[in-house]
Amino acid sequence: xxxxxxxxxxxxxxxxxxxxxxxxxxxxxxxxxxxxxxxxxxxxxxxxxxxxxxxxxxxxxxxxxxxxxxxxxxxxxxxxxxxxxxxxxxxxxxxxxxxxxxxxxxxxxxxxxxxxxxxxxxxxxxxxxxxxxxxxxxxxxxxxx
Amino acid sequence: xxxxxxxxxxxxxxxxxxxxxxxxxxxxxxxxxxxxxxxxxxxxxxxxxxxxxxxxxxxxxxxxxxxxxxxxxxxxxxxxxxxxxxxxxxxxxxxxxxxxxxxxxxxxxxxxxxxxxxxxxxxxxxxxxxxxxxxxxxxxxxxxxxxxxxxxxxxxxxxxxxxxxxxxxxxxxxxxxxxxxxxxxxxxxxxxxxxxxxxxxxxxxxxxxxxxxxxxxxxxxxxxxxxxxxxxxxxxxxxxxxxxxxxxxxxxxxxxxxxxxxxxxxxxxxxxxxxxxxxxxxxxxxxxxxxxxxxxxxxxxxxxxxxxxxxxxxxxxxxxxxxxxxxxxxxxxxxxxxxxxxxxxxxxxxxxxxxxxxxxxxxxxxxxxxxxxxxxxxxxxxxxxxxxxxxxxxxxxxxxxxxxxxxxxxxxxxxxxxxxxxxxxxxxxxxxxxxxxxxxxxxxxx
Numbered sequence: 001x002x003x004x005x006x007x008x009x010x011x012x013x014x015x016x017x018x019x020x021x022x023x024x025x026x027x028x029x030x031x032x033x034x035x036x037x038x039x040x041x042x043x044x045x046x047x048x049x050x051x052x053x054x055x056x057x058x059x060x061x062x063x064x065x066x067x068x069x070x071x072x073x074x075x076x077x078x079x080x081x082x083x084x085x086x087x088x089x090x091x092x093x094x095x096x097x098x099x100x101x102x103x104x105x106x107x108x109x110x111x112x113x114x115x116x117x118x119x120x121x122x123x124x125x126x127x128x129x130x131x132x133x134x135x136x137x138x139x140x141x142x143x144x145x
Numbered sequence: 146x147x148x149x150x151x152x153x154x155x156x157x158x159x160x161x162x163x164x165x166x167x168x169x170x171x172x173x174x175x176x177x178x179x180x181x182x183x184x185x186x187x188x189x190x191x192x193x194x195x196x197x198x199x200x201x202x203x204x205x206x207x208x209x210x211x212x213x214x215x216x217x218x219x220x221x222x223x224x225x226x227x228x229x230x231x232x233x234x235x236x237x238x239x240x241x242x243x244x245x246x247x248x249x250x251x252x253x254x255x256x257x258x259x260x261x262x263x264x265x266x267x268x269x270x271x272x273x274x275x276x277x278x279x280x281x282x283x284x285x286x287x288x289x290x291x292x293x294x295x296x297x298x299x300x301x302x303x304x305x306x307x308x309x310x311x312x313x314x315x316x317x318x319x320x321x322x323x324x325x326x327x328x329x330x331x332x333x334x335x336x337x338x339x340x341x342x343x344x345x346x347x348x349x350x351x352x353x354x355x356x357x358x359x360x361x362x363x364x365x366x367x368x369x370x371x372x373x374x375x376x377x378x379x380x381x382x383x384x385x386x387x388x389x390x391x392x393x394x395x396x397x398x399x400x401x402x403x404x405x406x407x408x409x410x411x412x413x414x415x416x417x418x419x420x421x422x423x424x425x426x427x428x429x430x431x432x433x434x435x436x437x438x439x440x441x442x443x444x445x446x447x448x449x450x451x452x453x454x455x456x457x458x459x460x461x462x463x464x465x466x467x468x469x470x471x472x473x474x475x476x477x478x479x480x481x482x483x484x485x486x487x488x489x490x491x492x493x494x495x496x497x498x499x500x501x502x503x504x505x506x507x508x509x510x511x512x513x514x515x516x517x518x519x520x521x522x523x524x525x526x527x528x529x530x531x532x533x534x535x536x537x538x539x540x541x542x543x544x545x546x547x548x549x550x551x552x553x554x555x556x557x558x559x560x561x562x563x564x565x566x567x568x569x570x571x572x573x574x575x576x577x578x579x580x581x582x583x584x585x586x587x588x589x590x591x
Contacts, residue, residue, distance in 0.1 A: 013384065013388075015385075015387075015388035015391065015392065016384065016387065016388065016391075018391070018392075018395070019387065019388065019391035019392070019395070022391070022395055096380075097380050097383040097384040097387065098376065098377075098379070098380035098383075100376050100380070118383075118387055119387075120383055120386045120387050120390050120419060120420060120423035121390060121416075121420055121423070122387075122390050122391045122393075122394035122395075122416070123394070125387070125391065
């Protein structure tokens, strides 16, 4: 059986979550979407279980990261992801409603693979999500280790 | 720098002439005239007096007077550019009166002697002319009187000469002392006043500089705050807007089979409004970023860029027949990105507002008016009522209904900002249904 393709969505806004999940479903790019509603939760989901030695959790194939996260900001989460051996090659796409130059720069500096400004128009958002999914999950190659 | 008179008269002039100069050449000229006149009067009167004394066979007195007058003349020579000429003239008049009075008193056998006049002139001289003049007069009198008894053995009983000397000395000394002290006081207070005003001026300018620096910093901070405010507001406003549009879309998707046509239409209105607001926010953001972009002037081929925009517009709507009349060879010193925004907005506006015209014509020209380069973008489209012209460049202000001509009212506001950042100006002229002309300059170094 083929492995489940998983996306980890870090998003604190419930409406945005619903819309993003809907867009992901529509574009049919993945089998499972996991949600983390704040920065700490993202790290928990990625590292907590493996740290306690319990069954190695399956890491997501793609992380969609909002920058405005409670507790730990998107930037802190991103830098932790990039520092850890296990997660440093997981593609991270920043999904933000801002396109502030500083945010874009900082994201890239910390190792984001892509930066996407969420369009207000739902159709365009679905389109963007479909593109992201297709590219990072189908077309793009990541190191296996 | 030493003046001619100073260099000529050397230390003597420094001793007897006050160093006062007029900055105003007109006043200096006046002083020279007065100086020349008074000098001539001194010569005439002293000559008259000396001649009178000689004719009286009063050679000794005349010799004394001659010495005194020589000193006086020297003093005037050295002093001829000073401001004391008026005082000198008064003195000269007094001295000049002496021989005349003497003639009169001798003729009428009056008891009035020259003594009173000498004293009077001394006092006047002291008050008006400074201690140096007193010194000169005193020496003259001392000379005259001291020589008298030696040559005149008929001095017996005539003590007026000694009295004269005594009076001259006493009055001269007193007046000199007062004069010098008064002058020193005046000079001191004048210097103190100058120093005080200099100090105040320095403090003021330092304070002003400090304040300008402070305000500039404040302004820069406020600007930065405003920009980041605009950024975060746009971010925060967009996020819920996404919810509005997304949920309306999901509602239409999930309940499309239950909702009737009217409900679906209303949902699409909600989505339309959300998108419009999102565009407004984006434009607002662009406007605020425009102010932040650094400005770098380089030569820009304006004709070429207008041509490219025109091509672009033609491609966007090939059915339209618009004549573009772009003056060739216009080159302007402007910021590459920003001038692009200006031309794009103006030409797109011209294109948009002339769409109801069969023979639409859009022109771009350059002219020189009052030594300033002025660019013009004109069309023969819908135009506008000049009564609302001042609203043209205000953000989000529109002169046409959305149903007639779509738009957000940000384009011209951006254009005005850019033009002003280049140190220029922009003006719009129009007439309803006849067209509009936008003239702008990009500052003196365009």
